[in-house]
Amino acid sequence: MSIHFLQIVMLVAAGQGVLLGVLILHKHGDLYANRFIATLILMFSLILVDMTAEDLNWYEHSPVLGILLLGCTFLTGPLLYFYVRAMVFLPERVTSRDLVHLTPFVLVEIGLFVHILTGVGDLSGFVGAKGTSGMVEGFVPFNWLIISYVYVYVFASLRLLKRHRERIKRVFSNTASVRMAWLRNMTLSIAVTLGFFASENALLLFDLHISPNFALTSFLTAGSVYAIGYLALYKSEVFCKPEVSSSFSLARAIEEARPAVPSIHVETESEDARSRKYEKSGLSEERAEGIKADLLRIMQQECPYRDPALTLDQLASQLDVTPHNLSEVINTRLGLNFFDFINGYRVEQVKQDLLDQGKQNLKVLAIAFDAGFNSKSSFNALFKKFTGLTPSQYRDQRRMAG
Numbered sequence: 001m002s003i004h005f006l007q008i009v010m011l012v013a014a015g016q017g018v019l020l021g022v023l024i025l026h027k028h029g030d031l032y033a034n035r036f037i038a039t040l041i042l043m044f045s046l047i048l049v050d051m052t053a054e055d056l057n058w059y060e061h062s063p064v065l066g067i068l069l070l071g072c073t074f075l076t077g078p079l080l081y082f083y084v085r086a087m088v089f090l091p092e093r094v095t096s097r098d099l100v101h102l103t104p105f106v107l108v109e110i111g112l113f114v115h116i117l118t119g120v121g122d123l124s125g126f127v128g129a130k131g132t133s134g135m136v137e138g139f140v141p142f143n144w145l146i147i148s149y150v151y152v153y154v155f156a157s158l159r160l161l162k163r164h165r166e167r168i169k170r171v172f173s174n175t176a177s178v179r180m181a182w183l184r185n186m187t188l189s190i191a192v193t194l195g196f197f198a199s200e201n202a203l204l205l206f207d208l209h210i211s212p213n214f215a216l217t218s219f220l221t222a223g224s225v226y227a228i229g230y231l232a233l234y235k236s237e238v239f240c241k242p243e244v245s246s247s248f249s250l251a252r253a254i255e256e257a258r259p260a261v262p263s264i265h266v267e268t269e270s271e272d273a274r275s276r277k278y279e280k281s282g283l284s285e286e287r288a289e290g291i292k293a294d295l296l297r298i299m300q301q302e303c304p305y306r307d308p309a310l311t312l313d314q315l316a317s318q319l320d321v322t323p324h325n326l327s328e329v330i331n332t333r334l335g336l337n338f339f340d341f342i343n344g345y346r347v348e349q350v351k352q353d354l355l356d357q358g359k360q361n362l363k364v365l366a367i368a369f370d371a372g373f374n375s376k377s378s379f380n381a382l383f384k385k386f387t388g389l390t391p392s393q394y395r396d397q398r399r400m401a402g
Contacts, residue, residue, distance in 0.1 A: 006215055007055055010048045013222035017045035020229030028236040032093070033086035037232040040079040044225045046072045051218045067112040073146045074105040077153030080190065084157040087183060088164040090239060090248045104149060147198045154191045158184065169339030170327060171251045171312040173305065174374050178244060182235050186228055193220040247311050254327050283325050291326065292333045294319050305345040308374035312338045346371040347386040350379075354395045364391045 021038035028034050050069035052058075058065060078101035086092040161184045168175050197217040200210050210216055238244060283291075295315075304310055304318060315338075316323040330341050349371040353359050359367060365376055368391075373379040383391055 004055075006218065007052045010052050010218055010222055013225050014045040014048040014052075017041045017048070017225040017229060020225070020233065021045075024229065024233050024236070027233065028240060031090075031236050031240050033083050033090070033239075034232065034236055036079050036083035036086060037228065040076060040083060041225060041229050041232075043072045043076050043079060044221060044228070047076070048218070048221055048225065051214065051221070067109060067116070070112060070142075071105050071108040074108055074149060075102070076190075077150040078102065078105075080150075080187065081153045081157050081160075084160050084183060084187070087180060087239065088160050088248075089252060090245045143197070143201045147194055147201070150194055151191070154187055154194070157187050161187070167251045167255050168248075169337045170254050171247045171323070171338060173310045173339060173342035173372070174308050174378065175339065176375050176378055177238050178248075182231050186231055189224060189227060193217065193224055196220055243311070243313075247313060250313060250323055254324060257324065283328055287325075288329050288333060291319065291321055291329045295326070295329065299345055303345075303349070305342045305349070306370070306372045308369075308372050310342060310372070315342075342372070343382050344386060346373055347383055350383065350391065351387070351394065354391060355398055364395075 018041075021041040024034050024038045024041075046069055050072065053065065053069060078098075081101070082094065082098070161180055165175070165179050168178055172178060196210075197214070200214055200217055203210060298304065298318060302318075304315055307314075312323050312327060316326040319326060327338065330336055330338055334341060336344070346368075350367055350373075353362075353367045353371070354364070365379070368376070368379040368383075373382070380390065383389075383394070387394055389397065
């Protein structure tokens, strides 16, 4: 059977996916999480080969190839979840309990081997018979099982990333480079690809074809291989830095020691309620008040918030206290998390500079960067969060009031 253009594209994408995986391990192999993403890219590459094999009827002559490739899909969900978890909890290790995630893959592989060994002889009985809808009958339950299974891990990964975005606010004053928006988008792209796959399966049951032989899903899968590979390759570098890894570990330790810190726009708990969470911390009332006084003094006099890369660990070092005690003081004495506490000072600095007659020739963004912000988007979002106005609206309103 002749190979069409789309099949060539899929095989080329599969080959390049393997090369991307090798390149990721070569360039950033010291990041433990990259072992999972490299393996995930390999699985997607094998899925592309699987789709091509189905189109070319390779399974009729190579049933063992079919067995090996069909089960790969059941590894994509766990590998995505392991990758996200390892990125969020730097460093992380797989434990023996995690092997349960491989159970569906093992069961599918055993089932397919049994299918051949019990007399069928090949996979034609499973993948070769088509119903009146044009859908391969053996794939109807199989495909829906794949879709449901992978979606479970997609949602679990998104939950981890949401939890991560809240956690890093306890230790980072600027989160743009570490909140993993790219990983969230990558996970969502996998969800979208699954959605199209589900749509094609559903419509085929009614003999409606979005594309021949799942061509649309094949194209999206090929695109995912490139996107996942390049994102992992170019976004991994920041997470290899020791200071980032140590801050992630600190954020995790703080999270395990106490519940989440409320946002400044959420009704907060009473001071007594927050204090009860730290009854076993060993920080006395007098010591906490002393740390608070020193903190407010250094923020006012030395303006450490002007450092865009300021972290809880760095500020704690300046105060000569532990990061855990500083986090406790900011939470219980000021009712904020570290992120909101630092950026509140930055916004106040910008508000003063916007009204400073000596700085009227400066652009708003220059004023924002001088106050410690490191991106226009985060500055605009945080300024409006704290003031309810855009910087220009604030300046115009104050001028009119004055």
